[in-house]
Amino acid sequence: MSTSNNRDLEKVSAxxxxxxxxxxxDSNDSKASSKTDDxxxxxxxxxxxxxxxxxxxxxxxxxGTGLFVGTGATLSTTGPAPLFMSFVxxxxxxxxxxxxxxxxxxxxxxxxxxxxxYVKRYVEPSLAFAAGWNYWYAYAMLVASxxxxxxxxxxxxxxxxxxxxxxxxxLGTIVMLNIFVVSWYGESxxxxxxxxxxxxxxxxVLGIVLFFGGGPNHDRLGxxxxxxPGAFIPFAAPGNTGKFLAFWTALVKSGFAFILSPExxxxxxxxxxxPRRNIPKAAKRFVxxxxxxxxxxxxxxxxxxxxxxxxxxxxxxxxxxxxxxSPFVIGIxxxxxxxxxxxxxxxxxxxxxSAGNSFMFAxxxxxxxxxxxxxxxxxxxxxxxxxxxxxxxxxxxxLACLVYLSVSGGSANVFQWFVNLTTISGYIAWIILLIAYxxxxxxxxxxxxxxxRPHKSPGQPYVTYFALGFLIVLxxxxxxxxxxxxxxxxxxxxxxxxxxxxxxxxxxxxxxWFRTPLxxxxxKIDVYTGKDxxxxxxxxxxxxxxxxxxxxxxFWIA
Numbered sequence: 001m002s003t004s005n006n007r008d009l010e011k012v013s014a015x016x017x018x019x020x021x022x023x024x025x026d027s028n029d030s031k032a033s034s035k036t037d038d039x040x041x042x043x044x045x046x047x048x049x050x051x052x053x054x055x056x057x058x059x060x061x062x063x064g065t066g067l068f069v070g071t072g073a074t075l076s077t078t079g080p081a082p083l084f085m086s087f088v089x090x091x092x093x094x095x096x097x098x099x100x101x102x103x104x105x106x107x108x109x110x111x112x113x114x115x116x117x118y119v120k121r122y123v124e125p126s127l128a129f130a131a132g133w134n135y136w137y138a139y140a141m142l143v144a145s146x147x148x149x150x151x152x153x154x155x156x157x158x159x160x161x162x163x164x165x166x167x168x169x170x171l172g173t174i175v176m177l178n179i180f181v182v183s184w185y186g187e188s189x190x191x192x193x194x195x196x197x198x199x200x201x202x203x204x205v206l207g208i209v210l211f212f213g214g215g216p217n218h219d220r221l222g223x224x225x226x227x228x229p230g231a232f233i234p235f236a237a238p239g240n241t242g243k244f245l246a247f248w249t250a251l252v253k254s255g256f257a258f259i260l261s262p263e264x265x266x267x268x269x270x271x272x273x274x275p276r277r278n279i280p281k282a283a284k285r286f287v288x289x290x291x292x293x294x295x296x297x298x299x300x301x302x303x304x305x306x307x308x309x310x311x312x313x314x315x316x317x318x319x320x321x322x323x324x325x326s327p328f329v330i331g332i333x334x335x336x337x338x339x340x341x342x343x344x345x346x347x348x349x350x351x352x353x354s355a356g357n358s359f360m361f362a363x364x365x366x367x368x369x370x371x372x373x374x375x376x377x378x379x380x381x382x383x384x385x386x387x388x389x390x391x392x393x394x395x396x397x398x399l400a401c402l403v404y405l406s407v408s409g410g411s412a413n414v415f416q417w418f419v420n421l422t423t424i425s426g427y428i429a430w431i432i433l434l435i436a437y438x439x440x441x442x443x444x445x446x447x448x449x450x451x452x453r454p455h456k457s458p459g460q461p462y463v464t465y466f467a468l469g470f471l472i473v474l475x476x477x478x479x480x481x482x483x484x485x486x487x488x489x490x491x492x493x494x495x496x497x498x499x500x501x502x503x504x505x506x507x508x509x510x511x512x513w514f515r516t517p518l519x520x521x522x523x524k525i526d527v528y529t530g531k532d533x534x535x536x537x538x539x540x541x542x543x544x545x546x547x548x549x550x551x552x553x554x555f556w557i558a
Contacts, residue, residue, distance in 0.1 A: 063193070063196045063197070063200060063293055063351060063354075063355070064146060064149075064257070064261075064351055064352060064354070064355030065145070065146055065149035065152075065153075065348070065351065065352045065355065066254075066256040066257025066258065066259070066419075067200075067257045067293070067294060067297055067298075068326045068328060068348040068351055068352075069149050069152060069153065069326050069348070069352075070149075070253070070256050070257060070419060071083060071254075071257070071298060071301055071327055072305075072312045072326065072327040072330075073253065073312070074086070074249075074250050074253045074254060075301060075302070075305065075307050075312065075327060076233075076307055076308070076309070076312040077233065077235070077246075077249060077250075077253070078232070078233055078235060078246040078247070078249055078250040078253075078307075079229075079230060079231055079232045079233040079246060079307045080225060080226055080231055080301075080302030080307060081226065081231035081232050081247075081302075082232060082233075082243075082246045082247040082249070082250035083250050083254070083298055083301070083302060084295075084298050084299055084302055085247060085250070086247065086250035086251045086253075086254040087254055087257070087294050087295055087298045088295055089251060090251065090254050090255055090257075090258055091258075091290040091291070091294055091295055092467075093430075093467045093470060093471065094258045094261075094262060094290060095286065095287050095290060096434075096463045096464060096466075096467040097262050097430050097433065097434070097467070098262040098265070098283055098286045099283055099286075099455075099457030099458075099460070099463075100433065100434060100437035100457070100460075100464060101115075101262050101263065101265055101283070101433070102265065102279055102280055102282070102283025102284075102455045102457065103283075103437070103440075103441075103453055103455050103456070103457060103460075104118050104436070104437060104440055105265060105275070105279055106275060106276055106279040106280050106283075106453070106454040106455045107440075107452075107453055107454060107455075107527075107531070107534070108529075108530040108531055108534050109275035109276070109279065109534055110530045110533075110534075113369070114132070114135070114263075114365065114366055114369035115131060115135060115263055115429065115432070115433050115436065116128045116129075116131045116132030116135060116366070116369060116370065116373065116375075117369050117372070117373060118433075118436045118437075118440065119131050119132075119432055119433075119435075119436045120373055120375075121525070121526055122436050122437075122439040122440045122443060122520070122525055123432075123435060123436050123439050123519055123520065124516050124517055124518065124519050124520055125373075125375075125510070125514065125516050126507050126508075126510040126511040126514065126516045127432060127435075127507060128373065128375070129375050129506060129507070129510040130432075130503045130504075130506035130507035130510065131429060131432045131433075131503075132366065132369065132370040132373070132375055132376075133370070133375075133506055134425055134428060134429055134432075134499070134502070134503050134506070135260070135263070135362075135363075135366040135429055136363055136366040136367045136370065136396070137399070137425065137502075138259075138260060138421075138422050138425035138426060138429065139260065139359050139360075139362045139363030139366055139396070140359075140363045140396050140399035140400050141399075141400075141402070141418055141421055141422045141425070142259070142260065142355075142356075142359040142362075142363075142418075142422050143171075143174065143356050143359045143360050143363060143396065143397075143400040143403075144399075144400045144401075144402050144403040144418055145256075145403075145418030145419060145422060146352045146353075146355045146356035146359060147167055147170045147171050147174070147352070147356050147400065147403045148167075148403050148418060149352045150166065150167075150170045150349055150352040150353060150356075151163050151166050151167055153326065153345060153348055153349045153352060154166050154349065156326075156329065156345050157342070157345070162407075163407055164404065164407050167403055167404060167407070170352075170353055170356065171356075171397070171400060171401070171403065173353070174353070174356050174357050174360050175360070175393065175397045177357055177360075178357070178360045178361055178364060178388070178393050179388060179390055179393050179394075180384075180386060180388060188357060189354060189357055189358060189361075192350060192351075192353065192354030192357060193354060195347060195350050195351075195354075196347070196350065196351045196354060197293075199344065199347035199348070199350075199351070200293050200297060201292075203297070203300060203328050203344065204292070204296055204297065204300055206300075206332070207299075207300030207301075207303055207304055207331075208300075210303065210304055210331070210335055211303050215335040215336060215337060216335065216336045216337060216338075217335070217336050219335075221303055221304065222303075223302075223303065225302065225303070225305070225306045225307065226302065229306060229307055229308045230307075232246055233246055233307060234246060235249050236481065236484050236487075245480075248477070248480070249481070251474060252423065252474065252478045253419070253423070255423045255426060255427060255474075256419045256422065256423045256426075257294065258294070258426075259422055259423055259425075259426030259427075260359075260362065260422075260425075260426045260429060261358075262286070263362060263429075263433075264358055264361070264362055265279060265282055265283065274537070274538075274541040274543070275534070275537070276454045276534060276537065276538040276541065277538075277541055277543060279454075279455065280454055280455035283455055283457070284455075300328075301327045301328065301331070303331075304327075304328075304331030304332070304334070304335065305327045305330050305331045305334070309327075309330055309334070311330045311333075312327065312330065326344075326345065326348050328344055328348070329341045329344055329345045329348070332344060360393065360396060360397070360400070363392075363396040363400075364389055364392035364393040364396050365389070365392070367380050367389070367392040367395065367396060368380060368381065368389040368392045371389075371392075379391055380392050380395070405417075417495065420495040420496065421495060421498075421499060423478075424475065424478055424496065424497075424499045424500065425499045427471050427474060427475045427478070428475060428499060428500060428503050430467075430471055431468060431471050431472060431475065434464050434467060434468040434471070435468070437461075437464055438461060438464060438465075438468075439519070439520070439522075439525065440525075440527075441460065441461055442522050442525075443522055443525035443527050444527055446522045446523065446525075447527055449527060454538070475500065478496050479492065479493060479495075479496025479497055482496060
């Protein structure tokens with residue numbers, strides 16, 4: 001009782017000495033009227049994504065070319081042990097990111113939900129401005145990287161069709177699926193993700209079969225490639241130092257397989273049916289998907305492909321034929337299984353298409369959220385009658401057209417440029433996100449609302465502090481290779497650190513121009529606006545009741 005009284009006295013004192021939050025009814029009525037007028041003028045997004053859409057978006061958006069293609073470069077540079085260990089570590093960090101996102105987005109799943117919206121609400125506007133434009137830029141680059149990877153995958157078939165034709169076909173399809181109706185995106189991603197899930201599960205089963213010698217040549221692989229050529233490829237130094245640097249290099253590179261995928265849940269929150277039920281469900285199941293698809297998937301790669309295989313991605317620079325193929329495809333080819341490598345390559349092409357589809361959705365909604373927050377031109381608030389912010393889709397598509405650099409620079413080389421740029425953008429975005437979560441949690445504690453979170457993740461806030469510290473160190477040291485003797489190049493330095501410089505410039509420029517505070521004091525953080533609407537939607541939600549065993553299984557999946 002005394003603690004509650006002290007908290008009340010603290011609130012009264014703070015409100016008497018500082019500018020209070022706008023809670024007067026006249027002000028709220030005025031804001032509501034203004035919001036209604038804006039919605040009439042610009043339109044708004046619609047809740048067109050069903051439970052099965054949001055579950056498969058959470059899963060399918062994560063399975064892209066980072067796992068299927070990007071792992072080849074990491075394996076050939078560092079060896080199988082660093083590749084596997086880095087995916088285990090990054091999976092732990094991504095789990096923390098997903099849980100924090102689940103808590104914040106399920107608490108108030110409003111239209112235009114995004115990480116920058118939470119940063120502006122719980123931290124301060126300048127950091128939100130920098131984070132928002134970083135997100136949009138990163139997602140547009142991720143669209144380009146997935147489309148570029150599609151060209152790498154198609155190169156496996158040594159086709160005579162010009163690269164520009166394939167780039168146009170893949171990018172054009174992605175734009176069409178995102179420009180009209182949000183349910184088109186949700187439905188296409190549902191089926192794309194289903195193909196990916198079946199494909200990766202099949203590859204895992206195949207890896208187990210080859211491990212025990214069940215292939216056509218009955219050659220029992222076991223952990224042969226961990227012994228020869230070896231578990232580690234020392235990086236930049238001999239002995240244990242080189243092994244550690246190989247592991248750290250793998251950590252930096254492996255982030256691309258996960259980068260910005262958890263945020264897809266937040267961006268879909270404002271367009272999801274029953275968000276208080278479906279978002280926590282997706283967040284809770286995320287850990288199992290990480291374990292099965294990423295950790296087991298990289299273990300399979302390390303079993304079926306040698307790190308010195310001449311068909312791995314890095315061979316492209318020396319002109320090797322088919323070097324752009326996925327390590328999964330290479331492993332199947334080496335096992336002597338006819339035709340299967342072409343089938344799996346087609347599945348992986350679908351995966352790249354799907355990931356690009358998801359990132360186009362995410363990029364357009366990030367720009368839409370910036371416009372809602374007054375941090376991008378109002379024209380980007382415009383939605384068509386189906387609730388799609390089509391100007392946002394169009395501008396994101398224009399930036400993604402950087403993928404046409406593949407025509408002159410080589411698909412694999414351009415793919416690696418995009419990998420470097422977007423990975424660091426993602427790490428910076430996660431740092432800002434975790435800061436926002438800590439402020440969100442502190443505000444809930446202050447207002448006595450911590451128990452009202454629809455989703456409660458274990459180990460908080462300690463796991464968030466650990467992940468935050470780890471990501472800061474990883475971001476600052478991601479370009480350590482350029483500081484090694486004889487390794488410095490301007491292009492490598494810029495790829496490692498230009499994103500950090502851009503984010504800092506955006507943050508400082510906005511802060512100086514608008515004179516924003518360093519951060520909001522905890523008593524001024526708004527944890528109420530939008531909560532009533534979310535509570536009302538939750539009360540109206542009537543979950544479907546499974547009528548048989550098959551429905552129970554389906555409801556658990558989707």
